[in-house]
Amino acid sequence: MATANAGKQDAGAADRPSRRRALAELLTAPFKAIFGSWFAAGWISFTVGTVSAVLSCVRFLYPNALREPPMTFKVGPPEAFEEGVVRTDWKVKFGVWIVRYRNRIYALRSVCTHLGCTPNWLPSELKFKCPCHGSGFRITGINFEGPAPRPLERYAVRLAEDGQIEVDRSRILREDLGQWTEENGAWISVV
Ligand code: FES
Numbered sequence: 001m002a003t004a005n006a007g008k009q010d011a012g013a014a015d016r017p018s019r020r021r022a023l024a025e026l027l028t029a030p031f032k033a034i035f036g037s038w039f040a041a042g043w044i045s046f047t048v049g050t051v052s053a054v055l056s057c058v059r060f061l062y063p064n065a066l067r068e069p070p071m072t073f074k075v076g077p078p079e080a081f082e083e084g085v086v087r088t089d090w091k092v093k094f095g096v097w098i099v100r101y102r103n104r105i106y107a108l109r110s111v112c113t114h115l116g117c118t119p120n121w122l123p124s125e126l127k128f129k130c131p132c133h134g135s136g137f138r139i140t141g142i143n144f145e146g147p148a149p150r151p152l153e154r155y156a157v158r159l160a161e162d163g164q165i166e167v168d169r170s171r172i173l174r175e176d177l178g179q180w181t182e183e184n185g186a187w188i189s190v191v
Contacts, residue, residue, distance in 0.1 A: 069093050074164040078190045081105055086121045086139065096155060096167060097121060097128075101139050104187040107155040107167045108141045114148040128152065141175070151175040156185030 073094060081087065081100035090096045095118075097108045108128075112119050117132035127144075128137040135146030142151045156171035165188060173179040173186045180186040 071170045072166055072168045074160060074162075074166050075107075076165065077163050078105055078159070078165060078188060081190075084139075086123070088121055090167075091118075094167070094169065096169070098165070098167070099139060100190065103190050105157065105165060105190055106141075106187040107157050109153040109155055109172065111153070112148055113143065113150045113152060114146070119152075154180065154186050157188050158185050159188055 073090070075087075075090060075098050078100075081098065083100055083103070085100060087098040090098060091110050095110045097110055099106055099108060110118050112130040112132065112135055114130065114133055114135050117130050119128040119130040119135070119137065121127075122129050126139055128139075128141075130136070130146065130148065133147050135143060135148035137143050137148070137152050140151075141154060143149070151174075154173045154175075156168045156173060158166050158168070160166040168185070171185065173184055182189065
């Protein structure tokens with residue numbers, strides 16, 4: 001009996017350190033989890049920050065001109081445009097409507113002359129309508145309703161050597177300044 005009790009006591013003594021270790025691990029586990037995840041989060045933040053900084057530096061090596069649409073572009077020959085139709089194909093990329101109206105082809109800039117919003121062409125109402133404060137412009141670009149103080153602007157157009165219409169976005173023409181003349185490139189006459 002005494003031998004058996006001694007055996008149990010030895011086993012109990014042997015279990016004590018492992019129980020203590022288990023208890024210690026149990027108590028320190030939350031701290032390890034918190035500090036472990038903070039450490040990981042710190043590294044992730046550091047890595048993301050470093051990569052962003054490097055990408056920003058690389059981006060500055062390339063001028064904006066490479067990513068912006070060109071100032072001049074061609075839209076096709078005059079025959080490609082139907083009378084009385086506003087073509088919206090170049091609105092998103094170049095901010096331009098190409099219009100053929102009364103045998104003139106011209107490029108209207110899609111910027112409202114009130115505060116610079118982008119109007120929409122409403123074919124059923126034959127007008128450009130600005131969604132911001134309600135300005136309306138006729139198919140020619142002339143303002144007729146809402147707060148816009150002057151007509152839409154036009155970009156200069158010309159017939160290029162290859163027979164296509166070329167739009168020059170570097171040349172803005174304003175009706176209120178008397179710049180809407182054929183000589184200025186405010187339109188191309190078609191027959
Ligand atoms: S910005 Fe177009 S009406 Fe105000």
